[in-house]
């Protein structure tokens with residue numbers, strides 16, 4: 001087992017900032033020990049190293065037999081986890097091809113003509129982290145989240161543009177709100193633009209308004225830039241903006257003024273925070289996103305880690321989230337163990353939804369909600385799935401409701417199909433019309449392990 005970072009508290013600063021903690025972190029290195037890139041290495045304190053020929057990889061290889069996104073190694077509480085990320089030529093450990101495996105001491109990973117060694121330093125490096133286990137409404141006690149809080153707190157004080165990256169449900173909007181609340185603009189407005197909904201036709205009016213210098217107070221005529229004056233403008237999913245709109249946005253950001261109907265430009269006084277679940281650097285390379293706009297938005301960048309890479313946050317998150325629910329929910333060690341074994345494709349939002357569902361099931365007298373993840377088709381007695389979902393989602397914002405219904409649908413569908421075909425992958429392939437690879441991917445994405453499904457079936461009999 002690899003050494004794990006331990007947190008020791010040595011110094012305290014003011015209460016607002018939380019405690020400052022010096023944390024001994026074991027850096028780790030992924031090094032090419034043979035092949036065309038021999039000697040190349042990456043040393044990091046982060047939780048994930050991506051290896052491939054793609055320039056966005058953490059360790060970029062020139063070996064032509066290596067795929068663009070070949071593999072990744074993740075530092076987990078149980079050790080270093082190697083994962084093939086869909087390579088063409090495969091990933092090998094001791095001559096055996098592996099899709100996923102924990103690395104043992106001295107293991108060599110083979111990919112194409114390259115061999116890698118992964119080492120964790122025996123001696124920890126001391127790093128100063130914000131001790132607070134929350135920032136605004138964001139909660140997290142893991143080292144990763146405390147790094148994020150340290151960064152967000154630093155960035156909040158400066159009036160620079162910020163790009164927040166992260167998968168869906170990792171808390172990007174909460175982070176943006178928290179930065180606003182900790183900034184000098186906190187008494188000004190915080191306005192959100194959902195870039196998914198901005199079409200070329202609507203962009204002009206919604207973003208910049210049909211403004212006359214004289215009617216800047218008329219709310220109808222004001223675009224969001226005007227409405228956010230003195231505050232923060234949050235461009236949610238900025239990667240979805242059509243290219244033409246990207247150009248207009250850039251012009252406004254460069255000029256720091258919006259065009260008006262009477263030819264008098266109106267100055268804008270906003271801080272822009274943007275978010276994306278996409279790899280915008282890759283979009284820039286592919287010509288889908290303007291490089292100049294990217295550099296304007298990403299003056300500071302903060303990446304929110306997926307929940308599956310910081311499972312140690314689960315107890316404190318579950319606790320904090322359960323206190324915000326309408327009904328109470330019981331969190332036992334078994335619940336948390338179940339949570340730890342799940343991949344959380346919908347991240348913290350999904351955790352909140354599961355807790356909400358659990359609270360509802362407890363309320364309806366069903367105390368066995370905890371096996372919900374393992375048995376996705378189980379519902380409160382007498383309640384058909386459709387009703388159950390509808391009851392929960394009508395109280396949610398659209399995007400959240402949609403994610404929730406889709407996630408529910410996929411889990412229900414695949415769990416049910418697997419059960420009806422007797423857990424036979426070949427039969428499931430035929431039944432679903434999906435390729436074996438897609439089937440595996442979707443089962444994994446939905447946290448459905450054959451073992452769990454079979455166990456659940458056994459319990460039901």
Ligand SMILES: Nc1ncnc2c1ncn2[C@@H]1O[C@H](COP(=O)(O)OP(=O)(O)OP(=O)(O)O)[C@@H](O)[C@H]1O
Nearest residue numbers: 137138139167168169170171172173174348349352
């Ligand atoms: N670190 C966290 N602490 C507490 N709650 C969190 C955290 N991260 C996310 N949440 C919860 O998850 C929900 C989703 O968060 P948020 O909308 O900020 O995510 P997002 O990354 O912007 O998602 P999307 O990309 O889908 O819009 C929030 O309503 C909140 O309840």
